[in-house]
Amino acid sequence: MRRRTWLDETIMADFWPVGIDWENEAVSVDDIMRLYKELGFDSVRLDIFDYTATAWYPSRVWDQDRPLGERDLYREALDACRRNGLKGIVYIHVGCANKFRDAHPDWAEVDQQGRFMDTGWGGLYGEPAWHMCINRGYGDFVMKLIDEVMSYRPDGFYVDGPTYYEQCYCPNCRQSFKERTGFELPKRWPPTDEDMDDPRYRALIKWRYDIVEEFFARMAERVKSHGEVPIVFNSFSYPSSLRRYCSLLPDRIAKYADGALNEGGIVTAGRPVLELAERVKFTYATGMTPISYVENCVYGWGTPSSPAPELRVKMAEVLASGGRPIVWPSLNLAYDYAGIEEAQDIFSLFNENKDWFLDCEPAKHVGLVFSRQTDEFYGKDHRNTWTSKMWERYERGYQGMFRALVEAQVPFRVVLDEQLTQKDLQDYKILILSNVAALSQEQMQAIRDFVERGGLLVATYETSLFTEEGEKREDFGLADLFGAGYLSSIYKTNTGFHIQKSETLVKDFPLKSLDPQQRIFFPVNRHTVIRAEKGIGKLHRRTSAQRGLRIGPELDSPALTISKYGKGTAVYLASDFGEMYYERGFEGLRQLLKRLLALRGLLPVRVASSRCVEVNHLVSKDGRRVMVALVNHAYARMRMTDPINEVAPLSGVKVGVDCLPPRSVRLNDTSIEYEKTKTGVVITIPRLEEYAFLFIDSR
Template sequence: MTYADRQWHDKPLRVVQTVLREIDIEGYDPQAVVDYVKRLHGNVLIVNGGGLWAFYPSDVPGHHRVAGMSGDILRELRDLTAKDGIRLLARVDFRGGHRDMFEAHPDWFSYDGQGQPLFISGLHAATPCSPFRNEGYGFKIVREILQRYAVDGIWENAPSFGPLAYGPDVERRFRQDTGLELPRDESWDDPAYRAWREWRHTCVQRHSEDFRRLIKSFGDDKAYVAEGPSGLDAGWLDRSALDLQRLGPLWDIVAAPTFDLIKGSYGSGLLPAPVWRCEEATKYLRAAAPGKPATILFGPFDNSSRYTSVVTAELRLWLAGALANGGGFWDCTFVGTHGKDFLDQRGQEDIGEFFQLLERKEDVFDEVESVADVAVVHSRLVQERFGSNDPHKDGYIQHVRGVELALLDNHVPYDLVLDTRIDAQTLSRYRVVVLPNAAVLSPEQESTIREYVRSGGGLVATYETSLYDADLQRRDDYGLSDVFGAHNLGVRRGPLVYGYSWIAERTSLTEGLDDTQICTNNGYIWLTSAQPGSVPVTLIPEIVPQPPERGWGPAVTKRGEPTGFEPMRSSLPVVVTQQFGTGRSVFFPGQTDKLAASDGHPDYGLLLHNAIRWAAGDTAPLVATDAPAAVHVTLMRHRDGRLIVHLLNYCGGYRRPITEIQPVTNVTIDLRCPVAPESARLLRGDRELEVKHANGRATFTVPVVNDYEAVVLGPIGPEDE
């Protein structure tokens, strides 16, 4: 399909949205708003439509018009945007209803376990399966907007399910679909509770299917847009029941908010949220909805402080992170009609600069695919069960982010792959697959992984991977014990506060640890058995540091009385390696990946990186560079054969937020490239670079990387890897 044949919403997006407050309706200037969109180089405008309040003269019964409204701003905006070639979307929000709607239809709304109404933002809460959000009320508004204004699409804000809710309608529907009664307690041990959690996803999916059908009845070019969790956000996933893999095919634009730059970052899986979270979110969106434009919904203001701007250095890195991973932009602000009205106008020029870069170099950023040869598997089910945005309670997010840190620090390009897409074709793209605490795997997934390794693939797995069945019940042994070469002994130690690891054998798995015999090893670890010669790193149980005179070995007690000390060496595995078929596996029975994020000692990340290299057969890396660890490397291939190397520079981040970027000069890049590229050109520096090609690798030097730079190589040709 040619570029001209594609729908507008399948092309790179530069969305501008100003969420109107009630006070903004008086004196609203549509022309000034459109001028602001043009100043930022946007190609889409989103404006309030209706739902909670009508920002147009609605005739739907019960649809409260916002006070002070005169005229018809949707009509004026439609005329102005059509003239300037800007797409116009209307925002609708049906998260809750007003008192009069509740009194007219009490069965449409949700209640707690004591029969009291549930509220959200002061409104009566309704689930996505309620008539209030569908044909009873919501769809009437959507139909009215599309009929009256012919907008280019509808953004459904907050399509979430919400907490465990009761009421005649939801109880009847749950009983009808599952044959069960709604659970009274939130316990994972209760089959009805587990069924309810999955049923929520089904309800949201049904609602979204109906919503899409309604919108598409007005034309295939009309876009249905909603927002979902950006992957590693346990709190939002838990509250919303939005599964992007299910919903991605239904949404024409797949978007995820990533507002948590500074203040809003507290409470996330890393404190503060990793400055590279936008990279992670873009990877996740591309994994959840292949072929759809991954659009990062951000704000020049923080989500918890909507009147003051975020630090522009971090904002620029946020925007660069989306571009480098194949994403587009959605600038969302909540405090006025357009930029010149904002009390704090910092960051607008930075946003305009990156929007303009995407506009000017769209041919570079459009229709690209990742060239990563390492896959990090993400599981929605495991995150729901074990994940938490509280790092002290989290049992999943930090496992994934620890692996990400190890890869980013060592300039290893990687993809996030959803566990529901574990199949032979997907895995065959990668040299190594990493399973960070993938506690729940189906027999089919285990069989696919087993055959992948047997046929030459590399596997790195951690902690409780394959230790639980589909009903979240712990097994007696790992489902992949044969691949790991390890067996679970049914005993878990921890949390270790003063634990260590003993380097029992010097191999490529311990490279970089030449000057030490031991490493820190905290957290939890399952005791496992393994074949002799397969355990290069073993566990030293805790050595209590007080009193210091006796802090030289693990204490041995009998009936509470100390009887001596164990030697530091043991046979309990911290790392297990195995040649399985023609492939290799590395298994960490402890929380090495989580500790790389939560503890931060570089030894954890070093062991993980070494394990990934070993599992890949100790072959030359896809990318090698002398850049500092804080310079991230992403490698993308355009469909026309060009290779794009993206460099994001986080140097200067001695604290959060980053307020000043330290430029990095003369960065050498050496990458796997069987065919010599015809050219190499700096994307932003706009100059040619000298490229040397030998032994199937291309080498070049980037003179300077400020916050972001990219090098376009090519065309390379079909033989490129």
């Protein structure tokens, strides 16, 4: 259940006092807050205790670094926010700070020899970064710091952390691990693939997650003792291997926090825009408000803000996926706000339609499962066959399927492990398991129930071949659903599969082939060999030829199965479809996915346009308000680090939407004509620039 707070109603700016000579500069805190208000922001993150352990107010719990002495910049900023109609959320950093180590060496994380450990994180700033251990006296200090900053009565609390970067071997950590697990701390961190056979390492990973979650719960309780305000934290690019390094799991912290900032989007330069959608959709699934950077001038472009087209695309991406944007302008007088000023239309769109953005949520029609248990424990038997980073073996397939759905113009939501229940799946029509290898018996039964009631399941590769703890089964746990049994897995890159053109599934397929046997070929890197009474297509090997690769012999193994189960249908693809799409994005794979999803009938939103048009579908609980958000990704970058200076407009984009008979339809802020159909409306957008939001009102 999503918790509603003012975070859902805001576009946030950041106030970090670094970069201004507060004694001599002509600019005032009021000037900054007034500018933020004029630019369209309605809340500000107040970074008054940062990662350097600098207190920008007269702290009584930390007097080692107070550059302004008795001047209280925190109070000035909070008061200026209120004078300008802005909410102020206080920010503190928990974890790294060299000054803490110097003042309290007994607080720091240490290695097995008792030496301080540089996390490497501070290299970004040209200095080491010593990390504090939350199991030591530092944890008590954090509670006192919370009491102090919350006594100012801010509108919210924002914590950067807590984290557990390296493995600490202090006496407290050794004792805690021993008491909880019965083991001594392992000597090596991070673990290798071989280490994952050692039960101590699995226990260590779980223990680290538990320690961080428990400390966060302790912080949240302390914050709430000062009043009911929203709590936000940094979610560190999840899904990503970084989450194991930091030991901060957003889906567990969601029990205590109201919002999560997807810090992975912090570097605006050099990041694919779709990464914003990945993080926002994942965070939305946890029940928290997703907050995502769309601009960060400290790390990104420096003194100028990003070009307006880039800001508009990224803000539209975040809003369309159910999130809220945050902008971190550089606080120096040379900063050029031109890009933000020119992007005022997207600010205005949100501010003038807040009731719509609050009322509508991403529709539950198609669900893509992100499985943390697979991410953690799947792949130990694949040692030396793919990558030394065990967790990437799953994430590639998930991210590839995510991209394939976006480019197939399929609106979808992310579903988490704990949501694989009969209750949580009841509103979905289609469920996609992209190599969700690790599943429990209870989760598999919920999936069977989903299909039996009439749902469409699309599963790939080694889905259900492992328990939730990563132990390999002899056969697929969902073999009865797939209509297929497991024989073996092929991890090499010289495989593929083909389907005869005569098959109904690929009739009139848009790809052409000169193959004399009338086959359509699909390349894959990883494949399972299966037995099935009724299968479609065949697996084949690709062999080296003088120039490139040629089709080799067939294997006696189908490419996929389509099985009826109760009132529903289960599709099993015996290849890691998502991983291949992650690598290359082959057109044939995307078209095949669209054909498979069509087995459940037409999607509630259909777009006739280029694959570069992303579609999101949001609906109010009563179904009388429908939002369709289109994001135009028709832009070019010579290098990924280049800004997006221009987005190619698209003409005549036709959108079909299933909805109740509308009383009005708007395109952004303007009424637009539409054609009524038996199930809803068809709208033609004359010219699609960076984005388009359709507001269909049937009230």
